[in-house]
Amino acid sequence: MQNLQKRKLDALMKRVIEGDNDAFCLLYEATAKGIFAFAYSYLGKREDAEDVTQETFFAAKRKAHLYRPGTDVRAWLFQIAKNLSLDELRKKKNSAAPLGDALENTLSVKPQLTELDALTACLDEAEREIVLLHAVWQYKHREIAELTGTPLGTVTWKYKKALAKLRDYLKEDL
Amino acid sequence: MKQSDFFERLNKELDLATPPMSEELKSEPIPLATHEEKEQAFSFRDAKKKRLRFWGIATSAASLVIAFALLLSNALGAFTVAPQYITMRLDINPSLTVVLDRNYNVKKVVSANADADTLLSDETFCSSLVGEHAENAAVSIAERAAQTGYFDLEETGTAQHFNEITVSVLSDEAMPKEIASGIENKLTSFFCERGIYVYAHVEERKSEEAQAEVAAAEERDVLWYEFVAASENLDLTALWTLAKRTVFDYAEDLLADALEKYDLFGQIDALNDQIAADPQGKGKTYWTIGGDENQNISELCSDIKALLERLFLLYGTDCREKDALSYLKYLAASSYRATISQESISSLRKLNETGIDDETFCGIENLTLRLRYYQLISNDFFQEIATSILEGVAEGAELILRDIAELTECRMQDRYEKYSVLFSLERSSISESAYAEFLIRIGKN
Numbered sequence: 001m002q003n004l005q006k007r008k009l010d011a012l013m014k015r016v017i018e019g020d021n022d023a024f025c026l027l028y029e030a031t032a033k034g035i036f037a038f039a040y041s042y043l044g045k046r047e048d049a050e051d052v053t054q055e056t057f058f059a060a061k062r063k064a065h066l067y068r069p070g071t072d073v074r075a076w077l078f079q080i081a082k083n084l085s086l087d088e089l090r091k092k093k094n095s096a097a098p099l100g101d102a103l104e105n106t107l108s109v110k111p112q113l114t115e116l117d118a119l120t121a122c123l124d125e126a127e128r129e130i131v132l133l134h135a136v137w138q139y140k141h142r143e144i145a146e147l148t149g150t151p152l153g154t155v156t157w158k159y160k161k162a163l164a165k166l167r168d169y170l171k172e173d174l
Numbered sequence: 175m176k177q178s179d180f181f182e183r184l185n186k187e188l189d190l191a192t193p194p195m196s197e198e199l200k201s202e203p204i205p206l207a208t209h210e211e212k213e214q215a216f217s218f219r220d221a222k223k224k225r226l227r228f229w230g231i232a233t234s235a236a237s238l239v240i241a242f243a244l245l246l247s248n249a250l251g252a253f254t255v256a257p258q259y260i261t262m263r264l265d266i267n268p269s270l271t272v273v274l275d276r277n278y279n280v281k282k283v284v285s286a287n288a289d290a291d292t293l294l295s296d297e298t299f300c301s302s303l304v305g306e307h308a309e310n311a312a313v314s315i316a317e318r319a320a321q322t323g324y325f326d327l328e329e330t331g332t333a334q335h336f337n338e339i340t341v342s343v344l345s346d347e348a349m350p351k352e353i354a355s356g357i358e359n360k361l362t363s364f365f366c367e368r369g370i371y372v373y374a375h376v377e378e379r380k381s382e383e384a385q386a387e388v389a390a391a392e393e394r395d396v397l398w399y400e401f402v403a404a405s406e407n408l409d410l411t412a413l414w415t416l417a418k419r420t421v422f423d424y425a426e427d428l429l430a431d432a433l434e435k436y437d438l439f440g441q442i443d444a445l446n447d448q449i450a451a452d453p454q455g456k457g458k459t460y461w462t463i464g465g466d467e468n469q470n471i472s473e474l475c476s477d478i479k480a481l482l483e484r485l486f487l488l489y490g491t492d493c494r495e496k497d498a499l500s501y502l503k504y505l506a507a508s509s510y511r512a513t514i515s516q517e518s519i520s521s522l523r524k525l526n527e528t529g530i531d532d533e534t535f536c537g538i539e540n541l542t543l544r545l546r547y548y549q550l551i552s553n554d555f556f557q558e559i560a561t562s563i564l565e566g567v568a569e570g571a572e573l574i575l576r577d578i579a580e581l582t583e584c585r586m587q588d589r590y591e592k593y594s595v596l597f598s599l600e601r602s603s604i605s606e607s608a609y610a611e612f613l614i615r616i617g618k619n
Contacts, residue, residue, distance in 0.1 A: 019204045028195050033185075036192040050193040057195070061204050113191055115184040135181040136188060138572065140579045142297060152296075156587060160555055166180065 009073040016064045028057055031074060034137045035081045040116050041128045042085035052088055056081040074137060075147050122169035127162035130155055257345035259384040261391060262308055262357075265340040266319045268293050273391045278308040278353055283315075284391050285398040288416075288423055292586040293318050294396055295579075308353065309360045312341060316361055320370065322586065323593035327601075330371050336616040337365075337372040346384040354378040362609070369601025371612050399578045403571065413574050417563045420578045422530045424585045425560065428551045429526050431592065436519065436550070438485055439508040445478045461493075461501035487595050510552070518546040536564055555584070 009030060015023035035056050040049035059080050060067075067076055119128055129148065133139040141159065145152040260274040268290035273281045280303050285294045294300045299318060303311045316339055319325065325337045341357055343349065354376040361374035394401045402416050442460075449455040454468050460478040463471060482494045493504035521543055528534050535544065548557045559577050604612070613619040 016204060019206050021200070021204060024204065025195065025200070028199075032195070033188045033192045037188050040191075046191065053193055054196055054199055057199055058202060061199070061202050064204055065206075113187055115180065115187050116191075119184070135184060138576065140576070141583055142295065142579075146297075152583070152587065156584065163555070170180075 006072055006074070010069060010071070013064070013067055013073045014069050016061070017067060017069070024057075024061060027060075027073070031077055032057070034074065034132070035077055037116065037132050037136045038078065038081050038129075039085050040113065041120055041132060042082070042125075043088060044117075044120050046113060048088060052081060052084050055084050059084070072147075074139075078137075078147075118166065118169055122165045123162050126150075127158050127165070130159050131162050131166075134159065255347045257347040257349055257380075257384070259388040260343065260345040260349070261384060261387045262312065263342045263344070264312060264315055265342075266316065266338075267324050268319055268322075270294070270315060271387070271391050272303070272308070272311055272315075273388050274308055280304050280306050280308070280311045282392060282396075283311075284394055284396050284401070288398055288420060288582075289324070291397045291399060291582045292322060292589060295582050295586050296590075300396060308343075309356050312339075312357050313360055313364045316364065316372075316374075317597075320365075321594040321597045322589040325370060325372060327370055327596055331373070331612045331616045333615070333617050336612075337370065339372060339374040341374070341376040343376065343378040344381050344384045344387060345378070346380070346382065348380050349378055366604040366609055368597075369603050371604065371609075373613070373616060373618055375618075397582070399575070399582065403575055410571060410574070413571055414563070414566065417574050417578050418532070420581045421560045421563050422535065424556065424581050425530045425535065425547070426526075427585060427589065428553060428556060429522065429530070429547065431588075432551045433519075433523065433526055435485075435489055436511060436514075438481060438488075439511055442478055442481050442485070442504075443508070443511075445474050445481070449474050459501060461496050461498065461504070463496075487599075488592055514546075514550060518550070522546055522550055556581075 009027065012023045012027045012030070016027060032053055036049055036053045039052035039056070040046065043049050043052065056077060060077060063080075067073070119131060123131065126148075130144055133144045133147070134141070139147065141155045142152055144150070145155045148155070150158075256276055258276055260276070260278065262272040262274055263286070264270050264272065267287075269286040270283055270290045270293070271286055272283050275281050283294060283300060283303050285291050293315065299314075303314060306314065320327070326335075329335060329337055331337070339361055341354075341361070343354060343357075358374055358376040361372070365372040365374070395404060399416055399420065403413055446459045449459060449463060449471055450457045452468070452471055452474075455463060455471055458464075460475050460482075463475070467475060479494070486492045486494055491503070491507045493500040493507070525534055525543060525547070534540065535547075551557075559581055563574070563577055610619070
């Protein structure tokens with residue numbers, strides 16, 4: 001199934017390279033959720049994650065010709081999103097938030113993302129990455145190991161550890 | 175709340191929160207690649223094409239040479255046709271089919287049952303076989319099977335029980351005899367050198383079915399469950415049955431392992447009781463007894479030491495030092511035994527003997543047994559996936575396949591972690607005469 005999904009997305013991306021905007025829309029539909037989840041887990045703020053999601057796909061459009069057909073589109077998008085999120089974090093670190101922004105944050109009307117906040121609050125970066133890749137991107141542990149360059153045993157172990165942490169955090173029988 | 179519920183809620187939350195594509199993004203043009211960029215992006219394809227061109231030329235040249243050689247050999251009256259389609263099937267318990275090229279090198283390996291999935295779900299291992307000669311590939315697969323616990327390393331063989339590998343080579347034309355004998359000899363000497371009694375035998379057969387077998391193996395997915403899922407056209411019932419079998423296989427492994435650990439602690443406790451009962455022992459244990467031991471205590475300590483070594487090798491619990499800290503560690507690690515009743519252990523031993531399936535493990539009538547089982551194995555990860563599959567909670571082919579993949583990977587990892595250590599232990603190699611006696615014992619002389 002994973003291979004099927006990988007092949008389907010690769011086929012879409014090949015059409016994008018040829019300039020097919022409909023294929024791009026389908027690619028967005030299939031992958032935006034995962035990108036958004038990643039961006040949110042890094043930035044912890046919904047609006048920022050939305051911006052990074054859009055930026056990721058702007059970049060994907062602009063750099064479509066750099067994609068190597070036959071590889072994993074999800075991994076390619078994931079890398080773009082990760083780089084953009086880290087850039088955004090660096091920018092935020094270097095400039096203190098102006099008063100207006102702080103006020104805007106306080107007045108933000110968008111509902112909180114309870115489950116994602118739980119992940120962000122109790123898991124470290126590597127654990128979050130593994131849980132999201134597994135739960136949202138539907139990657140197998142073996143694929144996560146390849147994608148992140150981590151041994152399979154470590155991925156499985158971190159995944160189990162992450163679930164235990166989540167269970168404690170939620171104080172329920174997860 | 176279950177893990178799957180949490181993931182479901184997380185996905186629902188994300189479905190609602192993910193922003194739709196903005197109008198600017200939608201209208202942003204896709205810059206078409208320049209010729210150079212296209213060249214760069216598709217360079218790997220070109221490289222492939224170049225390789226193909228090279229091989230095309232090389233193949234043409236080789237064809238000419240072969241044609242000339244064939245003409246010559248025909249003229250000399252020694253015309254023979256080499257097989258083009260060759261498969262090698264290995265049956266240990268994991269069963270695998272290996273597609274070979276005309277030089278008897280591996281082109282592809284596919285698993286023919288769920289146990290073989292535990293070997294081939296390690297992609298690194300799977301891809302390492304490609305390009306290997308049939309002899310080496312057979313040895314690598316047998317070695318991995320031994321490292322994953324599919325051979326009884328202590329078994330010296332009787333007519334009823336012995337370790338066995340059957341290799342069946344199928345080809346469209348007759349093969350040179352040395353291929354089959356080479357595989358058999360290599361497998362036999364590999365296990366003899368490592369001191370493990372294994373009967374390896376190779377059968378070869380010329381058959382018109384070879385071409386169809388090669389085609390079928392080349393077309394299908396490597397792993398058995400993926401193949402079944404595809405062949406059943408994602409029929410949920412068939413997939414669910416497969417998922418349940420995967421659960422049962424893993425459940426049997428976990429039960430056998432948990433009982434072995436339970437018994438290991440039991441044996442150590444019994445020996446410690448004997449030390450305590452000895453007049454010189456006076457209520458002491460392996461860890462607390464002083465240096466001046468009588469012969470009885472010395473022998474008991476030696477037995478405990480061997481069991482503690484095994485406990486460390488198999489379960490990573492290191493209580494080997496003769497000090498108070500090790501004693502405390504041992505008490506902590508074995509304390510769970512007190513929470514499990516003898517009745518519970520007896521019923522689980524019975525389950526271990528009969529095997530786990532729908533009848534012995536599922537349904538309301540086996541609820542108590544299942545609870546006892548989960549208490550003993552104490553593996554939340556397995557319990558959750560198993561419960562989700564057995565109760566039919568996992569909905570949709572993708573989720574069921576994901577669960578099967580996870581169980582298969584974890585099972586492979588668990589087995590490899592445990593048995594590769596045992597496999598790597600030093601053993602005396604088996605001499606030719608000892609192997610001949612083994613063949614007599616098992617009735618294969």
